[in-house]
Amino acid sequence: MDIIKIRSLMPNINDMTYLNTGWSGPSPVYVVDAIKSRLELESFNGPTSPEILESAQKIMSESKVLVSRLFNCQPEEVMLTDNTTDGINIILNGLPWKPGDEVVLCDLEHPSVLLPAYNLQSSKGVRLRMVSIDLDSNHNDIRQSFASVITGRTRLVMFSHIQYSTGLRMPVSAIASVAHKVGARVLVDGAQGPGHIELDMNALGVDFYSSPGQKWLLGPDQTGALFIRHNLIPELQPSRIGFGFSSNFNLEGRFEAVTNSIDKFSMSTTSAPLRAGYNAAVTKILSHKMPEIEKRNLELTKILKNSLSSVDGVKILSPLEGAECSALTTFQVDGVDSDKATLKLWKNDKIVVRAIESQQGIRVSTAFFNTEDEINRLVDAIKQLSKKR
Ligand SMILES: Cc1ncc(COP(=O)(O)O)c(C=O)c1O
16 A cells, blocks of 8 residues: 555645544545535536436445445445434434334443434333443453343344444444344445445445444545445335435325435435535545455554554553454543543644543554654653653
8 A cells, every 4th residue: 555645645644643533534635635526517518407416326336336335235225324323313313113113222322222222212112221341341241241141132233333432343243143133124324334334335244334424534524325235225215305205296295205216315405515525435445445454454553553562551452352343442541531632632732632431542544545754653642741740
């Protein structure tokens, strides 16, 4: 992987150390240019002139094809969304719930999983079963913990592919097969998935996978994609109704609802410029080949973990090795407040990381475009913080 070439497309981050792709990745010039040129095209030629409308349609259908290549699924199984949380809501509000149904989730989750689930509990009488995961759990432990609460009452099992809090990579296919044995559906929050690790919806065995454009793909905000397994599309009811709901209706109130097409969830006008930026981002990621990107992301994490483990006062909360690892690393520095440390790292050293409140830790994302020099810079800055405490 030619990092010098990749960095030449990201001049925006040369005067800082950007290690927060797990929140939002910096868009390279090819993404910025795609958004800009589409916006200019629309504004100079009239956004609804026939050729421009047709080309907007093409951008949307191309986007589904690109996602289908990234996810190894069919374009007809892809819904273009605004972000991960949007997709999670489409599934949770679209499934046919009965009082007494159970939803299984775990205690490392992001608010985008927790809050929609809490809302379901209070609005639909659904019971939540929370799995507790110890930080040193391995895949087998995690599978067993899920298996111990999945029963015939379980309607849905939902969890993040990679936990935002510690970077723990979950045993998705193992949990999915336990869930499927009792007829439950599996929804994965894939906020940290695309552009970070290789994805294959068939190998993962999930029913629904919700993902963003703005993180590891380095796309713009407000772009996402939701995978819905084709045979499950009819089971879901759109909770918000827009243009895609029916193509056959009259002024007397009669309408025929679309049931089998994923387009039934489409609302109304969406941004072709942002989608063009997303498409440019996915195209580039596909051209680098995901296994190569994943390898580099994980190699950088290893270097970071090795260096951090020798720093006085540092406790790494993320898995140290094995299939549980991802390119997110969360750690605490003894006696140092993570919120204040994050601000200091920016102010003193122009380093961007984030604090994880639930773990009282600092989280670092090592993405393929980052360099070993940047990791060394961070580790030196952490040594300084640790010395001054
Ligand atoms: C695991 C996880 N889920 C959900 C989200 C929210 O993602 P989005 O802003 O795409 O809805 C994040 C963002 O940080 C995340 O890490």
